[in-house]
Amino acid sequence: MRLYLTFAILCCFYNEAYGKVSLDIDMKLKTLNKPALKTIKSEDGDIIDCVNIHKQHAFDHPALRNHKIQMKPSVEFDTKKTNIPNNGSAKPITSQIWSKSGNCPIGTIPVRRVSREDISRASSPSHFGRKTPRRYNFLDNALQHKANFNLTAEKLTEPRPNNRSEAIIVALGFNYVGAQSDINVWNPPRVQAGDYSSAQIWLLGGLSDTFESIEAGWMVNPNVFGDSRTRLFAYWTRDAYTKTGCINLLCSGFVQTTTKFALGAAIDPVSSFHEQYYISISMFLDPNSGNWWLTCGDNVMGYWPGTLFSSLKHSATAVQWGGEVYSPNVMKKPHTKTPMGSGAWAYDLLGYACFHTNIRIKDFSLQIKYPQHLSEYVDEYNCYSTKLYRETYMSEPQFFFGGPGQNRFCP
Structure with missing residues (x-):
C-alpha cells in the first residue's frame, strides 16, 4: 500500500x-508563430509564414511597443571590394530554398515556423534559441590599454569559456559603426546533437561581463532547427547572453523588413571542393535613426533598434570575423567531433578551408576600409585553426579558418 x-x-x-x-x-x-496572411511549404520541409510586417514578434518587446518601422536605411553602407579569391570563381548566394515554392506579398515578412519539437529540444522554453553566458575580458583591458594592447597575450591569460571554441581575427577600436565580409558557405559534416557550428561576424561593445553584441552569418544548429542544414542566422544580446537576445526572430527585438530572405531558412547551394559559394554580410549603424542594419547580399534584411542597446547605441569597440563551435565537449577529452567551417584546416586554403574575404570596417572617419590592425586567435589550436593569408605582397589578405574538432592531435 x-x-x-x-x-x-x-x-x-x-x-x-x-x-x-x-x-x-x-x-x-x-x-x-504569428497569424499568417500566406503560408509557403518549402521543398526542404520548412514552413514559411508570411506575417504582417506591423504585427511581427519584434514589437512584443517593451521598448518597441510604440516603435515606428524604418523601412530602409537613411544611408547606404557602400561596399568596397577586391577580387573574391581565385579570380572571382566563388559565386554569391542570391536566394533560399523556400523561395522556389512561392513569395511573400508586399507588406509581409517571411518567418520560419517554429514547431513544438523545436522548443522541446531546448532545456526549457525560456532558453530556446539563446546562447549561454560568457565573458570577453579583453574588452575591459583593451579600453584600459588603448595604445599597446596585445590581444593574443591577453586572451591566453583570460579564463576560457568551457563550452565554446573560437577561431577568429579581431579588430579593436573605439568607434566602429559598420563591418562586413564575404563568408564562404559550407555544410560542416557531423555536427553533434546539442552542438552548433557557425561562421560569422560579431560587433561587440561594453564591458566583459555585460557586453552587447550583434552577430550574423551562417550556422548548423541541430538543437534549434532539428536538422543539419546550413542556415542564415542573426543574433543579439545586451547582457553577455545572460537574459536578453536570441537567434533570429525567436525573441522580440530584431525588426525584419525584407520579403525575400527568411532568417533561419536554409542556404543552398553550399560549397564543395569543386565549387565555392558565399554570402555577403554587413552590419552598419544608421547615423540618423541609431538603428543597426543587417544586409545579406543586395537584401536589406532589417535592423536591431538602437533602443535595445546602451554601449552599441553609438558604436562598437571590437569586430570579430571567424567561426565558433558550441559544445559541452570542447576544452576537454574526449573532444567533440563537431567541425568548424568546412571541417578542413585553415592552411588548406581556397577550395578546402572556409574563408572570410573582402573584410571591411567603417569608423567615425566614415571611410570603408580594410582594418589597419588585426589579431588572430584560436581557443584550441589542435582542434581548429586560422590563417590570415596574402597570396602576393600586393594582394589583400584573406582569412581562412576552421578544423575537424576531434582528431589525433585533439583527442
Missing part, C-alpha cells in the same frame, strides 16, 4: 511538471 501511494504521488508530481512544461511550450508557440 505504501509503495502504491509513493508511486501515485510521483505520478502526480510528474504529470503536474509535464503539464506546466507543455503549457509553457504552447504559450511560446503562440508568441512566436
Whole structure:
C-alpha cells in the first residue's frame, strides 16, 4: 500500500511538471508563430509564414511597443571590394530554398515556423534559441590599454569559456559603426546533437561581463532547427547572453523588413571542393535613426533598434570575423567531433578551408576600409585553426579558418 501511494504521488508530481512544461511550450508557440496572411511549404520541409510586417514578434518587446518601422536605411553602407579569391570563381548566394515554392506579398515578412519539437529540444522554453553566458575580458583591458594592447597575450591569460571554441581575427577600436565580409558557405559534416557550428561576424561593445553584441552569418544548429542544414542566422544580446537576445526572430527585438530572405531558412547551394559559394554580410549603424542594419547580399534584411542597446547605441569597440563551435565537449577529452567551417584546416586554403574575404570596417572617419590592425586567435589550436593569408605582397589578405574538432592531435 505504501509503495502504491509513493508511486501515485510521483505520478502526480510528474504529470503536474509535464503539464506546466507543455503549457509553457504552447504559450511560446503562440508568441512566436504569428497569424499568417500566406503560408509557403518549402521543398526542404520548412514552413514559411508570411506575417504582417506591423504585427511581427519584434514589437512584443517593451521598448518597441510604440516603435515606428524604418523601412530602409537613411544611408547606404557602400561596399568596397577586391577580387573574391581565385579570380572571382566563388559565386554569391542570391536566394533560399523556400523561395522556389512561392513569395511573400508586399507588406509581409517571411518567418520560419517554429514547431513544438523545436522548443522541446531546448532545456526549457525560456532558453530556446539563446546562447549561454560568457565573458570577453579583453574588452575591459583593451579600453584600459588603448595604445599597446596585445590581444593574443591577453586572451591566453583570460579564463576560457568551457563550452565554446573560437577561431577568429579581431579588430579593436573605439568607434566602429559598420563591418562586413564575404563568408564562404559550407555544410560542416557531423555536427553533434546539442552542438552548433557557425561562421560569422560579431560587433561587440561594453564591458566583459555585460557586453552587447550583434552577430550574423551562417550556422548548423541541430538543437534549434532539428536538422543539419546550413542556415542564415542573426543574433543579439545586451547582457553577455545572460537574459536578453536570441537567434533570429525567436525573441522580440530584431525588426525584419525584407520579403525575400527568411532568417533561419536554409542556404543552398553550399560549397564543395569543386565549387565555392558565399554570402555577403554587413552590419552598419544608421547615423540618423541609431538603428543597426543587417544586409545579406543586395537584401536589406532589417535592423536591431538602437533602443535595445546602451554601449552599441553609438558604436562598437571590437569586430570579430571567424567561426565558433558550441559544445559541452570542447576544452576537454574526449573532444567533440563537431567541425568548424568546412571541417578542413585553415592552411588548406581556397577550395578546402572556409574563408572570410573582402573584410571591411567603417569608423567615425566614415571611410570603408580594410582594418589597419588585426589579431588572430584560436581557443584550441589542435582542434581548429586560422590563417590570415596574402597570396602576393600586393594582394589583400584573406582569412581562412576552421578544423575537424576531434582528431589525433585533439583527442
